[in-house]
Amino acid sequence: MPEYVIEARGLVKSYGETRAVQGVDLLVERGHVYGALGPNGSGKSTTVRMLLGLARPDAGEVKLFGQSLAHHGSALLKRVGSVIEAPAFIPYLSGRDNLRLLETYSPHNGEAGIAAALDRVYLTDAADRRFKTYSLGMKQRLGIAAAILHDPDLIVLDEPTNGLDPQGTREVRALIPELAAEGRTVVLCSHLLHEVEQVCDSVAIFQKGKIIAEGPTAQLVGEGARLEVQVSDPAAAETLLRASPWAADLSRQNGSLYIDGAGAQAAEINRLLASNGLYASVLRPLRHSLEDVFFELTGDETHA
Amino acid sequence: MRKALAAELFKTRNRRMTYVLLLAMAGLTALFYIVLWLRLRDGPSASVASQVRYAGLRSGMSFSHVVPYGLQLEHFFATLLCVVFTATMMGNEYDWRTAGLVVSRGVRRRDFLAAKVIVSVGFTVVLVAVGFVVALACSAWFSHLYHLPYGDFSIGRVGNAFASIGRTSFVIVPLVLMALLFATIWRSAGQAVGFSLGFFFMESIFTSLLDTAHGFLEKIPEAMINANAAAVMTANGVSGNEGQGGGPFSGGGASLPMWRGVSVLVLWLVVFLVIAFWRFERRDIQE
Numbered sequence: 001m002p003e004y005v006i007e008a009r010g011l012v013k014s015y016g017e018t019r020a021v022q023g024v025d026l027l028v029e030r031g032h033v034y035g036a037l038g039p040n041g042s043g044k045s046t047t048v049r050m051l052l053g054l055a056r057p058d059a060g061e062v063k064l065f066g067q068s069l070a071h072h073g074s075a076l077l078k079r080v081g082s083v084i085e086a087p088a089f090i091p092y093l094s095g096r097d098n099l100r101l102l103e104t105y106s107p108h109n110g111e112a113g114i115a116a117a118l119d120r121v122y123l124t125d126a127a128d129r130r131f132k133t134y135s136l137g138m139k140q141r142l143g144i145a146a147a148i149l150h151d152p153d154l155i156v157l158d159e160p161t162n163g164l165d166p167q168g169t170r171e172v173r174a175l176i177p178e179l180a181a182e183g184r185t186v187v188l189c190s191h192l193l194h195e196v197e198q199v200c201d202s203v204a205i206f207q208k209g210k211i212i213a214e215g216p217t218a219q220l221v222g223e224g225a226r227l228e229v230q231v232s233d234p235a236a237a238e239t240l241l242r243a244s245p246w247a248a249d250l251s252r253q254n255g256s257l258y259i260d261g262a263g264a265q266a267a268e269i270n271r272l273l274a275s276n277g278l279y280a281s282v283l284r285p286l287r288h289s290l291e292d293v294f295f296e297l298t299g300d301e302t303h304a
Numbered sequence: 305m306r307k308a309l310a311a312e313l314f315k316t317r318n319r320r321m322t323y324v325l326l327l328a329m330a331g332l333t334a335l336f337y338i339v340l341w342l343r344l345r346d347g348p349s350a351s352v353a354s355q356v357r358y359a360g361l362r363s364g365m366s367f368s369h370v371v372p373y374g375l376q377l378e379h380f381f382a383t384l385l386c387v388v389f390t391a392t393m394m395g396n397e398y399d400w401r402t403a404g405l406v407v408s409r410g411v412r413r414r415d416f417l418a419a420k421v422i423v424s425v426g427f428t429v430v431l432v433a434v435g436f437v438v439a440l441a442c443s444a445w446f447s448h449l450y451h452l453p454y455g456d457f458s459i460g461r462v463g464n465a466f467a468s469i470g471r472t473s474f475v476i477v478p479l480v481l482m483a484l485l486f487a488t489i490w491r492s493a494g495q496a497v498g499f500s501l502g503f504f505f506m507e508s509i510f511t512s513l514l515d516t517a518h519g520f521l522e523k524i525p526e527a528m529i530n531a532n533a534a535a536v537m538t539a540n541g542v543s544g545n546e547g548q549g550g551g552p553f554s555g556g557g558a559s560l561p562m563w564r565g566v567s568v569l570v571l572w573l574v575v576f577l578v579i580a581f582w583r584f585e586r587r588d589i590q591e
């Protein structure tokens with residue numbers, strides 16, 4: 001049975017008349033990189049705030065590491081590192097002093113831990129500059145350093161590549177699987193589809209305060225896969241398939257036949273064609289990108 | 305709790321505003337004494353009233369009267385500065401979103417807030433003490449300059465000085481905690497400073513109007529902060545109208561017994577603290 005680091009059930013949160021989150025259930029397995037994908041205002045950040053004890057749910061329950069956040073909040077949150085929205089630090093303190101301050105609140109590895117965290121995000125040279133003088137990218141990196149400072153089991157990163165240059169973005173994206181490889185669970189909130197697709201094992205797609213799709217990334221992008229079929233006699237094959245259960249999803253372009261959503265049924269289709277004397281020269285599932293899946297699910301109502 | 309307090313002290317030590325406010329306290333106290341000195345230097349006019357006022361002023365500025373008059377003078381400045389210190393200490397945590405950073409790392413909310421309460425109260429005492437040291441220096445200089453009495457240097461007098469610093473700090477704390485409460489409620493430093501200082505200035509105006517009323521309206525000022533602060537401040541040694549320990553335009557209060565002043569102020573402290581903790585524990589840190 002899988003071990004869940006996050007178990008959220010029936011989360012509801014309203015701000016006045018606005019229902020920000022409407023009955024969200026979330027299960028995140030230990031060691032996974034879990035992506036929360038959705039446009040601004042879709043409820044993913046509010047959900048994350050409830051997971052971190054920053055917002056109280058109107059209904060529902062959050063369990064971290066198998067225990068109720070409402071009852072053991074302080075002890076459980078000590079095992080969590082996070083960067084929520086833009087990194088938040090005291091502007092008049094240096095990057096190093098900001099980490100010292102966090103070490104004072106919850107001591108862990110002292111100065112050695114601070115130096116290691118700064119080094120890991122390539123911030124050692126700027127560590128003694130005041131936070132307010134940092135560029136946005138440096139602030140993001142300091143946020144990640146703070147998130148990993150106390151060696152947490154769960155790391156929640158909300159838009160961690162915001163403001164980073166391409167090199168910084170690449171470094172952070174490389175860092176996320178590294179953190180997971182060390183046995184940590186990572187939750188990545190992002191509106192960048194390719195980012196989530198690149199680094200996340202599982203994905204939840206948020207829209208209007210609900211999760212509209214969830215599952216392993218590979219499964220999610222594979223589920224809607226299209227099957228491309230090339231045969232010597234495409235007209236005969238089309239006639240045959242028009243009389244099959246795949247008729248509604250069939251189309252023909254440039255001599256190839258395409259069957260939507262049939263990526264996993266290649267063997268059955270091949271059998272049908274062969275039994276009628278039509279032998280496929282090409283039979284391949286065309287993998288969707290997460291972007292395709294996202295827009296297929298959310299329609300044109302949102303902009304990720 | 306110990307860790308939260310250590311962290312709060314770390315922030316306070318490294319915050320420039322801490323030193324700016326302490327310097328402001330020293331500077332304002334010195335400035336006030338200098339203005340009085342300039343006034344004294346000109347001497348009194350021929351009228352009897354002017355000569356009486358002049359004599360009173362000289363006496364008040366002497367080293368022998370530094371405890372009541374020095375602290376009386378400080379009460380006003382210290383209240384302004386301590387309210388600014390506390391409101392920004394709490395409000396900035398929301399403005400910079402660092403409250404969320406800390407709470408999401410498992411720091412108990414009550415520890416976070418309690419550390420702020422302790423540091424605010426501690427800062428109030430330090431600020432009053434700094435102002436008092438400046439007042440001591442200025443009044444010693446005046447006493448030397450005008451051959452005014454220094455008073456005795458008994459242990460009893462020193463003890464009274466410390467007790468008076470404590471009383472002065474105590475009467476400031478309700479407004480300090482009011483600032484903390486409103487910074488917590490409104491999640492903003494600016495609004496908390498505005499409301500608390502507005503209250504500090506306006507309370508005296510409204511209560512002085514109510515003094516002329518009859519029935520229960522007449523009793524309202526006795527339940528407010530200024531009149532009871534004045535009652536406590538009389539124990540510093542200033543009597544009558546000189547003992548106004550309340551707001552900047554305060555009158556009255558000196559007639560109330562001290563125990564009553566202490567009780568009412570403690571009640572206000574408890575109310576502000578209970579609401580602040582209750583609100584901070586239950587509400588969302590970030591929306």
